[in-house]
Amino acid sequence: MASKTAARDSKGEKLRIYAAVIVVLFVLAVAANAIARNDGGVSGCMRLIQQSSKNDCLSQIAVSTGNLSVCSLMNGTYMNTCYYAISLNNTRSANCAVITNSSLQGDCYYAKATGTQNYSLCNLSGAYSSCVMNISFSQKNATLCGFLQNKTNASVCASTIYMYNAVKDYKPSACSQVSDNASYSTYSSILYGFDRMYAGNSSLNVSLSTSYLAAYLQGSISARSICYFISAYNTKNVSVCGSIGNATIRNYCGYYANISTYHSGALNYTQIAAECSSNSSASATCNSSIALVRAISTDNATICGTLGQVYSGACYFALAQKLHNPYYCGFISNTSENEICVYSMSYNQSQVYNGTV
Amino acid sequence: MAGVVKTGILGLDAMLNGGIPEKNQIVLAGGPGAGKTLLSFEFLYRNAKQGNNSVMFVVEEEAEKVLENAKGAFSGLKDIDDLVKNGSLSVEGLSAVSNASESMRQSSYEFGNFISDIEAIIADKKATRVVIDSTAVLEILVKDPLMFRKSMLALVVDLRRLGVTSILTAEMSSLEKQSLSFRPEFFLFDGIIMLYLSGEEEKRMQSMEIIKMRGSKHSFVTTPYDISPAGFKVFAAEEITQE
Incomplete structure (x- = not known):
């Protein structure tokens, strides 16, 4: 009995020692990892065994210091995303040109152009029209749309801004400047642009979504009609609906403007x-x-x-x-x-x- | 004011300025292989971990296969099975959607049945996060374009009425950003997230863009992402402010 107890004690002791060793090794591994990340950076990162840890470590240093050469120590995808992250930081002069993936390089120029409102960079973005449009939207400046040589794109760009201004300034008459083209590609582009300009503004949600809904169900409606619809609702002026050509949308606009008027106490x-x-x-x-x-x-x-x-x-x-x-x-x-x-x-x-x- | 639903996906919540506005209906669109199913699965997984019952409806593949694929791709997420077992995470296939599979093959299954079946499962699971993957099959179900529009509207309206936060995936014919165009039904959704795939072979690059997210000041920057065993990693550049 005594020998069995001694054996159990001995086994338990061994287990405790093993457990202690494992804990010590784990703590050392964590400490080594932490030291690698903090001991002056790059060389510490390079000592990490796991590639993903190495990439994370290098990318943190590269982005925090803005040092492009650190990115080059990473493999393909991570190297490019590292370049991308640094290039997007507007406070540094880093250049999208170092990105070897052409698509990501275009995205980089696009983001940098729109982020800095520098339309000259749009030429390098691979999506010139969209790039110039977004800068125009950000500046709420329809004259910038003139940089677009494609007439359809220029019209979409300017119409979006006119529509935004008409709604924002409660001036339904300005809707007359918005394109009356009822083709899906035209009105949908204008509506998406308008949605983008109003991003985060919930005050228009009801009239926006209902007029979009009407457009969706009707299948073909111009952005100008939508502009009148939203303006009628916002200004609580039913007569604005009279400028809408499509009879169903016009009636629907009237109903909605009436409700808006009724709820405001004006009716x-x-x-x-x-x-x-x-x-x-x-x-x-x-x-x-x-x-x-x-x-x-x-x-x-x-x-x-x-x-x-x-x-x-x-x-x-x-x-x-x-x-x-x-x-x-x-x-x-x-x-x-x-x-x-x-x-x-x-x-x-x-x-x-x-x-x- | 409604709150936001964190996706829990690394980097994506930064792009979304905190998360998806609660009870929003989002479309996640992209070409084949862009990671739509995995991204939406991870959204549900992360939410299920936070105690929000989550259900995924897969209408193109068997549920078990989708679950196995997800576990294979996310081998670092060890508790997927636990969440499935305790009911907080469900993947429902065609067989679970009230014999839809057989009925669909017989062309007698109507969109209305599909919606009511989905509704019943959401109620049964007490789910607040929902994914429907994908809407492509539904388009086959309803061939007439106007009827399809109305059916999609009915689906979105129903999800809205149920008060869930949902992601519906949509198949795009192209992977490339420049050749993608928005489909009419996208108008119905509160948010649109696009997944792009560009380049070739080892230079392949995956990136995403938030086209719109109603009620949120989100990032407009196209942002690369990576799919790792531990989940998606979206390389959000938070320093950039565009507007």
Whole structure:
């Protein structure tokens, strides 16, 4: 029994010694790695055994010191990304020319051109038009678009900036300068540029996404129409929608601008009623407007049904949006408008009514 | 104000200025072999590790194969199986999507069924992070271009309604940056990330660009990336500010 206990003790002792040795070796390895990274750099990195650790170590030194020659100690892909990272740092004079991968070299010039707003570097980017456009967008300067020799690109570039200015400055009339070309490649390029100029600005999200949605469902719509759409919503001015050629989008624009006006408090039932009654030649339009506002104010869908097709659609659309209930969209007789009503609710608001009506 | 969902992918969150805005629907597009499936898988893996239930729908391959490929490519991520076992990370193939595979082959399967099946699985898994890989098959399912647009819209609307943060991958015919163009359905998404592959053989270079990310001031710099056993490494140059 005593010998067995002694053997166990001896075995346990050995295990403790092994464990201690392993711990010491591990600590030494970690320390060696740390020393390699901190002992004056490059030579320390080169002593690292793992290639990935070596690359990380060298790349940290290269980027922090801006020393391109350190990058050359790395293998292919890492060497080029190292050059790229240093070249992008605008405070240093490092040059994209050292990058041996032509595509990455072009990306480097592109990033440097747009980062420093130096369009002369765009010539080396391999994507001249896009490069010049992005600089023009950054500077919000349509005259820079004149550097683009391709007329379509120049028009897309300038239209994007005109559209941005029209929306930003609440000047719907400036939309007339935006391209009316309804081809997908033209309007989509302008919209992507516009999206880019408004990156991070959430105030336009609703009108942006709904007008894009309309464009998506309609398949063909010009950027100028989208510009009017967003401007009508922003300025709460329904009459701006009248400049839109496509009837479905025009109606949809009107509905949305009405809702925007209603929510802002500008569409006041009492006020409209007073204006209509003071006008001796009160028209059917005036009466319909009153009925429309009354229906929306009192959540009364029955009134919507008594109106003519255009006002009826607007009425149901507004109620659907106000009550977050797509049920009312179902009463819109125009198929396209009905579809946009249903989709836009859940698309914009993530709110679909789940209860009963 | 909604928060951001960190991708957890090295360098990508720096490009995204913190992460993907919560409940955004993102399209991740690129040519074959660019790493769309792996990148989106890693997004789910990193989120599952943070306790967010994540589910990937693969509609072109068997789920097991995709999982095995991911484990092979990310051999340094040792806990993938653990996350799968505890249910926080799921890869669902066609067979799991309510007999979709068979129905699709019979051309009787409708897009609406696909959406409702996906919805049921998301609810069952209580998932808040979702990947659909890829939308290419769905285009085959709905041949009419206008119907496809509406179907895609219905899918995006549904994901939005469910309140998940999702990535849908899209196949591009070309790998090269200059010959890529945006597809109409990209308009529907809150964000677009493009993956590029350029150069030849040993000089092949992978890079990514964030085209748009609504609600976020992201980087516009095309940035190289590498796929290692420990995951993606995006070489984000944070010093660059463009706007």
